[in-house]
Amino acid sequence: MFCYVxxxxxxxxxxxxxxxxxxxxxxxxxxRVALLESLGMGYDKLEAMGILSPVTGVAxxxxxxxxxxxxxxxxxRIAKYDGVHLNVGYEMLLPGRExxxxxxxxxxxxxxxxxxxxxxxxxxxxxxxxMRELAARDA
Numbered sequence: 001m002f003c004y005v006x007x008x009x010x011x012x013x014x015x016x017x018x019x020x021x022x023x024x025x026x027x028x029x030x031x032r033v034a035l036l037e038s039l040g041m042g043y044d045k046l047e048a049m050g051i052l053s054p055v056t057g058v059a060x061x062x063x064x065x066x067x068x069x070x071x072x073x074x075x076x077r078i079a080k081y082d083g084v085h086l087n088v089g090y091e092m093l094l095p096g097r098e099x100x101x102x103x104x105x106x107x108x109x110x111x112x113x114x115x116x117x118x119x120x121x122x123x124x125x126x127x128x129x130x131m132r133e134l135a136a137r138d139a
Contacts, residue, residue: 060104
C-alpha cells in the first residue's frame with residue numbers, strides 16, 4: 001500500500017470551514033499520480049508510450065470532515081487489475097485517528113491514442129507485470 005500526504009489548503013474549504021467534498025476526488029488523483037511516479041511509471045511516461053488511462057467511475061463515502069491545515073494521509077492500493085481495467089482503492093486518514101475520513105475507489109481503462117482498448121499483457125508487458133505485482137501486493 002502506498003501512502004501520500006496532502007495538507008488541506010484554505011481555498012479547499014467552504015464557508016463552514018470544512019473541506020469541500022469535490023477536493024477529495026482531486027486528492028485521489030494526486031495520490032494515484034504519486035503512486036505511479038514512485039514506480040517510475042508517471043502519467044507522462046505512460047502517455048509517451050501511447051497509453052491513456054481515463055477515469056470511468058469514482059465512488060466515495062465521506063465519514064468525517066477535514067479542515068484547513070489538516071494533514072490527510074491517503075492510502076492507495078490496487079483493488080483490481082485485469083490488464084484492461086484498473087480499480088484503485090483509497091482510504092484517507094488524519095494523524096492519530098484510526099477511522100478513515102473517507103473511503104473510495106476509482107475505475108479506469110487503458111486506451112491507445114485512437115481510443116481503442118489496450119491489452120496491457122500483449123502490448124506493454126513490462127507495465128502489465130508492474131501492475132500485476134502491485135495488485136498482488138495490495139490484495
